[in-house]
Amino acid sequence: MSQMKHIDNTPSTPGKFKIEKSPYNRLRLQFSLAKIIFWSLVFVGLIFVFFYRSPSSSSHVSSDLFRRSLRTSSYGGPAWEKKIKASAKPRSSNGMCVLVTGAAGFVGTHVSAALKRRGNGVLGLDNFNDYYDPSLKRARQELLERSGVYIVEADINDATLLKKLFEIVAFTHVMHLAAQAGVRYAMENPSSYVHSNIAGLVNMLEVCKSVNPQPSIVWASSSSVYGLNTKVPFSERDRTDQPASLYAATKKAGEEIAHTYNHIYGLSITGLRFFTVYGPWGRPDMAYFFFTRDILKGKSIPIFEAANHGTVARDFTYIDDIVKGCLGALDTAKKSTGSGGKKKGPAQLRVFNLGNTSPVPVSDLVSILEKLLKVKAKRLIMKLPRNGDVQFTHANISLAQKEFGYKPTTDLQTGLKKFVRWYLSYYGNGKKSAQ
Numbered sequence: 001m002s003q004m005k006h007i008d009n010t011p012s013t014p015g016k017f018k019i020e021k022s023p024y025n026r027l028r029l030q031f032s033l034a035k036i037i038f039w040s041l042v043f044v045g046l047i048f049v050f051f052y053r054s055p056s057s058s059s060h061v062s063s064d065l066f067r068r069s070l071r072t073s074s075y076g077g078p079a080w081e082k083k084i085k086a087s088a089k090p091r092s093s094n095g096m097c098v099l100v101t102g103a104a105g106f107v108g109t110h111v112s113a114a115l116k117r118r119g120n121g122v123l124g125l126d127n128f129n130d131y132y133d134p135s136l137k138r139a140r141q142e143l144l145e146r147s148g149v150y151i152v153e154a155d156i157n158d159a160t161l162l163k164k165l166f167e168i169v170a171f172t173h174v175m176h177l178a179a180q181a182g183v184r185y186a187m188e189n190p191s192s193y194v195h196s197n198i199a200g201l202v203n204m205l206e207v208c209k210s211v212n213p214q215p216s217i218v219w220a221s222s223s224s225v226y227g228l229n230t231k232v233p234f235s236e237r238d239r240t241d242q243p244a245s246l247y248a249a250t251k252k253a254g255e256e257i258a259h260t261y262n263h264i265y266g267l268s269i270t271g272l273r274f275f276t277v278y279g280p281w282g283r284p285d286m287a288y289f290f291f292t293r294d295i296l297k298g299k300s301i302p303i304f305e306a307a308n309h310g311t312v313a314r315d316f317t318y319i320d321d322i323v324k325g326c327l328g329a330l331d332t333a334k335k336s337t338g339s340g341g342k343k344k345g346p347a348q349l350r351v352f353n354l355g356n357t358s359p360v361p362v363s364d365l366v367s368i369l370e371k372l373l374k375v376k377a378k379r380l381i382m383k384l385p386r387n388g389d390v391q392f393t394h395a396n397i398s399l400a401q402k403e404f405g406y407k408p409t410t411d412l413q414t415g416l417k418k419f420v421r422w423y424l425s426y427y428g429n430g431k432k433s434a435q
């Protein structure tokens with residue numbers, strides 16, 4: 001707010017400049033009025049230049065409203081565009097150029113880094129919301145910055161900005177990972193799911209269909225669309241019309257919305273149904289992550305049990321395997337067929353499971369963590385609440401295997417070892433603990 005206070009300090013109080021009668025005084029008054037106007041113009045000009053040139057200055061501004069107005073007036077500027085172009089420039093002239101939404105997120109960070117590493121152009125986009133500790137998102141951002149990936153701080157609902165990005169860079173692909181994740185939080189804040197997973201997705205697709213050339217789109221759906229299904233393993237053609245949470249319902253809606261944009265506008269769209277992704281730089285709201293934190297703190301951890309002591313199990317999938325799946329989907333994505341907002345011919349529409357094909361009971365997850373952390377967990381066996389979580393997930397991955405050779409290679413034991421090593425180094429052996 002310091003800039004705003006400055007504005008208030010300019011000598012504009014009328015009381016300070018009383019109208020005086022003598023001609024000499026009138027002359028003096030006119031002279032000082034001219035001076036005031038001159039300096040005010042200079043000052044306004046300076047403020048304008050300041051806002052225009054420094055989009056990143058918004059981070060230390062406290063008022064959200066002010067930040068938003070600052071942000072919309074700060075898009076652009078040669079320095080900002082230069083950063084975007086440098087980040088999005090592929091190593092070879094005909095290389096892939098990818099806009100990654102949700103780039104400061106868990107999966108987004110890993111995918112962005114992998115794309116950049118193999119020479120693709122990558123630009124990130126993220127709104128750095130505080131669904132979980134934003135300092136973890138900032139740390140991931142620093143990691144990406146060091147490898148040459150710039151993240152634009154914005155919401156996927158900002159159509160003006162998205163269009164502007166497409167004017168600066170002709171993205172060949174969009175890797176759309178920005179979303180409101182989490183199953184149980186949907187009961188606390190349902191509108192955040194509608195905002196990001198439905199309105200945001202539609203806004204994203206609206207911009208993609210209208211730009212020329214249209215990019216190919218790969219986006220994250222979720223294994224949660226299988227909902228109350230009991231037939232295992234889950235195959236892509238199984239029914240997905242019984243979601244058990246609002247989160248799942250918004251992902252399912254996303255798949256139907258994707259169908260519409262493919263059908264009407266010729267957008268090439270691939271949906272990926274991720275199965276419980278875990279690994280270094282992971283999400284603090286997920287069980288493997290807060291179990292680790294709470295075991296180290298000596299806090300008891302809730303382990304859910306289904307009716308009749310049934311085990312709750314998850315098809316845990318290691319992040320590196322998911323990244324390979326994302327790259328495989330991008331590499332096999334065909335071009336969109338529309339232009340100028342009009343469809344020219346049928347376009348590709350796909351959905352793939354990306355899982356590990358070996359469900360592990362949550363109690364086994366805890367046993368592995370105990371061994372790795374060398375701390376005994378205080379287990380609290382509880383009934384699985386009917387608020388969104390399903391009893392088990394198990395992916396049939398033969399479709400992704402056939403289409404792009406997807407083959408997960410990391411078992412839970414190996415993957416958790418890498419996660420725990422990262423966790424201890426990031427949080428300093430549990431002394432500075434995760435929130």
Ligand SMILES: NC(=O)c1ccc[n+]([C@@H]2O[C@H](COP(=O)([O-])OP(=O)(O)OC[C@H]3O[C@@H](n4cnc5c(N)ncnc54)[C@H](O)[C@@H]3O)[C@@H](O)[C@H]2O)c1
Pocket residue numbers: 101102103104105106107108125126127128129137154155156157176177178179180181182195196200220221222223273274275276277278283
């Ligand atoms: N991690 C998993 O186990 C898992 C499982 C199934 C599906 N998914 C899906 O994969 C994607 C990535 O998940 P993740 O685990 O990396 O989650 P994440 O929360 O770490 O990443 C999502 C990122 O998107 C950003 N974001 C959210 N809403 C936004 C908006 N309106 N505008 C701009 N940015 C916004 C967030 O700030 C966050 O950094 C999500 O679509 C998620 O639903 C994840």
Ligand SMILES: *[C@@H]1O[C@H](CO)[C@@H](O)[C@H](O)[C@H]1NC(C)=O
Pocket residue numbers: 232233235236396397398399
């Ligand atoms: C797995 O999915 C494929 C289709 O991709 C299907 O042909 C196969 O029968 C499924 N396997 C099982 C065990 O359900």
